[in-house]
Amino acid sequence: MTELPPHTESELIELVRSSDVRAPDSLHRQVSTMIASRPRRRRLALHPPVLGAVAAAAVVVVVALAVALSGGGSPTLHFNQAAAPTLRAATLSAPPESSTNHAELTAAVDGVKFPYWEDRFGWRSTGMRSDQIAGRAITTVFYSDASGRRIGYAIIAGHPAPRIGGGVVLWRGGVPYRLLATNGAAVVTWLRDGHLCVVSGRGVSSATLLRLASWSDHDASAS
Amino acid sequence: MRTLDPQSLTQHVDRLYRAAWALCGSREDAEDLVQETFARVLARPRVLSGDDELYYLMRVLRNTFLTGRRTASRRPVTVATLDEVVAADPRPLGQPERALEMQEVYASIAALPEDRRLALVAVDVLGLSYREAARALRVREATITTRLFRARKEVARLLVSELAPEPPQIPVARREETRASGVLSSGETS
Numbered sequence: 001m002t003e004l005p006p007h008t009e010s011e012l013i014e015l016v017r018s019s020d021v022r023a024p025d026s027l028h029r030q031v032s033t034m035i036a037s038r039p040r041r042r043r044l045a046l047h048p049p050v051l052g053a054v055a056a057a058a059v060v061v062v063v064a065l066a067v068a069l070s071g072g073g074s075p076t077l078h079f080n081q082a083a084a085p086t087l088r089a090a091t092l093s094a095p096p097e098s099s100t101n102h103a104e105l106t107a108a109v110d111g112v113k114f115p116y117w118e119d120r121f122g123w124r125s126t127g128m129r130s131d132q133i134a135g136r137a138i139t140t141v142f143y144s145d146a147s148g149r150r151i152g153y154a155i156i157a158g159h160p161a162p163r164i165g166g167g168v169v170l171w172r173g174g175v176p177y178r179l180l181a182t183n184g185a186a187v188v189t190w191l192r193d194g195h196l197c198v199v200s201g202r203g204v205s206s207a208t209l210l211r212l213a214s215w216s217d218h219d220a221s222a223s
Numbered sequence: 224m225r226t227l228d229p230q231s232l233t234q235h236v237d238r239l240y241r242a243a244w245a246l247c248g249s250r251e252d253a254e255d256l257v258q259e260t261f262a263r264v265l266a267r268p269r270v271l272s273g274d275d276e277l278y279y280l281m282r283v284l285r286n287t288f289l290t291g292r293r294t295a296s297r298r299p300v301t302v303a304t305l306d307e308v309v310a311a312d313p314r315p316l317g318q319p320e321r322a323l324e325m326q327e328v329y330a331s332i333a334a335l336p337e338d339r340r341l342a343l344v345a346v347d348v349l350g351l352s353y354r355e356a357a358r359a360l361r362v363r364e365a366t367i368t369t370r371l372f373r374a375r376k377e378v379a380r381l382l383v384s385e386l387a388p389e390p391p392q393i394p395v396a397r398r399e400e401t402r403a404s405g406v407l408s409s410g411e412t413s
Contacts, residue, residue: 009375012328012382016347021325023240027254031236031261035229165291169255176262 033174077134077162077196082189083182085140086152086200090127095141107141109155112195114141117212122146136162151201151209161196164189172214179206188213227269227276232261235280241329242281242348246288246340248333256291260284281345281359289337331381332374339374342367347375 095107097116104113105125117123123143131138137157144150156162167180167187177190187200188209199209239260243253260283271279332343345356346367353371357364 009379012375012379013347015324016328016332016343017350019241019325019328019348021237021241021244023236023257024250024254027240027257028233028236030258031233034258034261034265035232169258171258176258 030171033171036174077136077156079164079166079180079187079189080182081133082138082154082156082162082164082196082198083180083185083187083200084133085129085131085138086154086187086198087183087185087202088129088140088152090129090142092128092130094125094127096125105141107139109137109139109157110193110195112155112193112197114153114155115212115215117143117215120215121212123151123212126150149201149203151199151204151212154198155192156196156198159194161191161194164196170210172210175214177210177213179210225271227264227271227279229265231276232264232280235277238277238349239280239284242284242344243288245329245332245344245348246284248330256284256288259291260287263287275351275355277349278351278355278359281349281351281356285341285345285360327382328378331378334381335374335377338362339370339377342370343374343378346371 095105095114097118098104098106098113101113102119103116105116107114107128114125116125118125123145125141126144127142129140129142131140138154139157140152140154142150142152164178164180167178169176169178171177175190177188180187180189182200185200185202186204186206186209187198188206189196189198190213191197197213199213201209236257240253240257243256243260244250247253247256260280263286264280264283269279332340332348335343341360342356345351345359346353351359353364353367357367360367362370
């Protein structure tokens with residue numbers, strides 16, 4: 001241990017280089033979880049020139065698919081635009097519970113189903129709406145609880161998913177959830193099967209939103 | 224050319240955390256930055272041109288840090304009202320005096336201008352060579368030398384000034400009192 005603070009540059013360098021500060025155990029665990037749950041891809045045993053050609057072809061296919069799937073949509077959908085429908089009124093009737101999977105509703109976007117929360121959490125689906133914002137189709141399902149609070153759950157169609165930055169990132173089950181706020185409402189955003197999902201509700205805490213979002217992501221998409 | 228083995232990343236968590244702490248100035252932000260960095264690296268298989276993973280991680284850490292800073296500066300509504308924030312590990316860092324000392328050192332590094340801070344973090348905290356640091360930070364080696372020289376000097380100065388005892392001061396009220404009584408007594412004698 002150094003008894004005195006470093007007074008010279010060489011003492012400072014020595015102190016900094018000899019630092020043995022360990023990262024918290026929680027961070028070590030988190031990194032291990034991320035490594036274990038990373039997306040795995042099949043390795044191709046190809047020579048560099050062949051690999052280059054394959055990569056170039058793959059880029060063309062991915063771009064073509066992205067344009068086709070997104071309907072020419074712009075990936076620059078802003079956070080406020082993505083969250084806006086979750087705070088608007090429903091315009092369609094509520095989707096019913098799926099008859100094959102009791103963790104899901106029948107409504108879906110590109111195969112990504114909306115969760116069924118009524119039995120487990122008491123949040124009943126009450127309506128739905130469909131929007132086209134910045135070239136993206138956004139489908140939102142609304143849920144209400146017994147005390148009349150409301151949550152909007154939006155899934156944004158198309159690839160690549162718009163990027164959302166800022167806020168605070170919390171991890172649940174290897175998935176990063178971004179906690180933000182807009183117009184006085186807490187918002188949580190994350191990805192499900194490459195689709196941006198947004199949940200938000202006035203008077204509903206971030207903790208509640210995060211619990212609902214992470215439950216539905218784990219159970220509804222895994223089943 | 225070789226593919227980065229994700230399992231080998233676990234050995235760099237501590238060093239990367241120290242680097243992130245020195246960059247951000249807070250343990251909580253450092254945890255977030257390290258998580259974001261690993262999330263980026265693990266998003267897809269990575270091919271490294273050299274052997275040194277640490278150099279590559281420094282590059283991603285730097286990019287993640289700068290992107291985060293830029294995003295935060297132009298974000299319109301980003302103040303999250305949280306009821307649940309997972310605080311950084313509250314455990315002390317081993318020996319308390321040493322912990323306090325490192326906290327001050329990292330805080331001083333975090334107070335440096337961005338370019339000097341990155342140079343110092345790359346070389347002194349992560350232990351990269353000047354050449355690796357220059358590649359990771361996309362600057363010339365000579366620039367690293369200059370920035371590092373200034374950064375070390377500045378941190379040493381900051382630490383000394385922070386820890387130096389302050390000269391004794393007479394409170395303002397007392398000084399006024401003394402002055403006033405002086406005037407009064409001279410008036411009395413006249």
